[in-house]
Amino acid sequence: MATFTNQATLSYNGITVSSNITTGQILEVLEISKTAAHDTYVPGDELTYAVSLVNTGATTLGGITLTDDLGGYTFGTVGTLYPLSFVDGSLLYYVNGVLQPTPTVIAGPPMTISGINIPAGGNAVIVYRANITEFAPLETGAEVVNTVSAGTAPDTHTQASETVTAAGVANLDITKSMSPTVVSENDTITYTFDISNTGNTAAETTVVLSDTFSPVLNDITVHLDGTELNAGTQYTYNEQTGEFNTVAGVITVPAATYSQDAQSGQINVIPGVTTLTVSGTI
Numbered sequence: 001m002a003t004f005t006n007q008a009t010l011s012y013n014g015i016t017v018s019s020n021i022t023t024g025q026i027l028e029v030l031e032i033s034k035t036a037a038h039d040t041y042v043p044g045d046e047l048t049y050a051v052s053l054v055n056t057g058a059t060t061l062g063g064i065t066l067t068d069d070l071g072g073y074t075f076g077t078v079g080t081l082y083p084l085s086f087v088d089g090s091l092l093y094y095v096n097g098v099l100q101p102t103p104t105v106i107a108g109p110p111m112t113i114s115g116i117n118i119p120a121g122g123n124a125v126i127v128y129r130a131n132i133t134e135f136a137p138l139e140t141g142a143e144v145v146n147t148v149s150a151g152t153a154p155d156t157h158t159q160a161s162e163t164v165t166a167a168g169v170a171n172l173d174i175t176k177s178m179s180p181t182v183v184s185e186n187d188t189i190t191y192t193f194d195i196s197n198t199g200n201t202a203a204e205t206t207v208v209l210s211d212t213f214s215p216v217l218n219d220i221t222v223h224l225d226g227t228e229l230n231a232g233t234q235y236t237y238n239e240q241t242g243e244f245n246t247v248a249g250v251i252t253v254p255a256a257t258y259s260q261d262a263q264s265g266q267i268n269v270i271p272g273v274t275t276l277t278v279s280g281t282i
Contacts, residue, residue, distance in 0.1 A: 029057030030064070030118075032150050034160040040167035041144065043198070043269075045132045046087065047164060051148055052125050055118040063152055064116040066126065070109045071136075071144040078265040082109040083136035083144045090129040096122045116150075134266045138258050140200045142166040171199035172207070172253060173271075183282060189217065190279040195253050196271040203253040209246045209276060216242035217280025224251065224276050244278065251276065 008019040030053060037048040049068075055061045070084040086107045093100045095118065103115040118124045136144055147161040177192045191213070197203055220237055222229040229235050234250045237243070254272030261268060 029055060030061060030150060030158050031056060032148065032158050032160045034146070034148050034162040036146075036162050036164050039164055041132050041136070041164050042167050042169060042171070043132060043136075043138060046129050047084070047132065048127065048129050049146070049162065050125060050127045051150075051160070052123065053116065053118055053150060054123045055120060058120050060117060060119050061152070062117045063114075064118065064150055065152070066113040066116060067149045068108075068111040068113075069147045069149075070111055070130065071146045072109060075135075075260070075265045076262060078263070080109075081135040081265045083133055084130040084146060085109070085133050086111045087129040087131060092127040094125045094127075095119070097125075136166075136267065137260075138166050138200055138256075138267055138269070140166065140168050140255075166200060168201045169199045170197050170201050170203035170253065170255070172197050172203055174209075176211075186281055188279055188281050190277055193276045193278075195251065195274045195276070197253040197273070198256045198269050198271045200255050200258075202255045202272065203251075205249045207246075207251040207253065208248050209244075209251060211244045211278075213242035213244060213278075213280075215282045216240070217278070217282060220244075220278055220280035222276065222278050225274060246276070 005021050005023050007021045010017045010019070033052045035050050037050070041047060051066065053064070068086070070082045070086065072080045072082045075081045086105070088107060091102055091105055091113070093103055093116070103113050106112045113126065116124055116126070143163050143165050145161055145163045147159055149157070149159045151158050173196050175194045179190050179192065183189055191211070193209060195209070216239060218239060222235055229250065231237060233247065235244065235246045251274060253274045256272050257270045259268045259270070260266070
């Protein structure tokens with residue numbers, strides 16, 4: 001609820017007298033709230049937001065402008081960075097539950113929507129999508145705080161914010177290489193598996209690496225980050241079929257680390273990496 005003050009002055013015979021200060025309140029008739037469909041995000045996510053506008057007054061509110069800051073924050077000397085970007089063509093505009101023609105949208109950042117009208121005692125709901133950008137923080141517990149402002153320009157003091165948090169997840173990838181690539185019978189061959197994690201949480205307890213070697217390897221040795229593993233308790237191998245499996249929980253992959261480039265503000269991901277090698281004769 002906005003407040004205002006007023007004071008009068010009285011002048012006579014070179015004398016000025018001030019009155020008492022009166023204080024009033026302006027009852028706001030435009031109410032706003034913002035909700036995200038999901039409260040967490042991962043890199044590359046597309047988030048859905050819904051903004052609710054309610055007119056509690058007795059007359060139509062017309063020409064309303066909605067401004068979304070797309071989570072903008074100041075970073076060093078780079079300036080304002082935006083962890084969200086509006087998805088073009090995603091906006092839906094409802095008045096009292098009825099879909100309306102799309103109002104004017106400027107993607108920004110920040111993003112603005114103009115030409116919103118709400119009948120007396122009515123409501124408008126605006127739904128749109130935004131992508132997570134390369135400027136969104138990714139470490140555990142990181143947040144993107146997104147604020148919308150609404151009103152008749154230049155009065156856009158009615159605001160609402162929504163916060164989404166970086167999800168605590170592991171995100172694994174694996175690459176396989178072989179050395180040497182040209183071998184003779186009874187030669188030793190080594191398969192190398194590099195497992196990388198770009199997520200903010202270590203991968204533990206559930207990781208299992210499986211492969212079926214063809215041709216079958218004999219007399220294998222297995223190393224995890226340079227440490228030899230034990231057959232039976234840490235991995236299983238069938239020399240008849242070439243089927244290989246690690247025991248769940250033997251392989252752990254550390255979480256990634258993150259840094260923010262001082263020149264561009266872009267979030268850089270340094271994956272956590274674990275390497276497993278299997279050597280044997282063919």
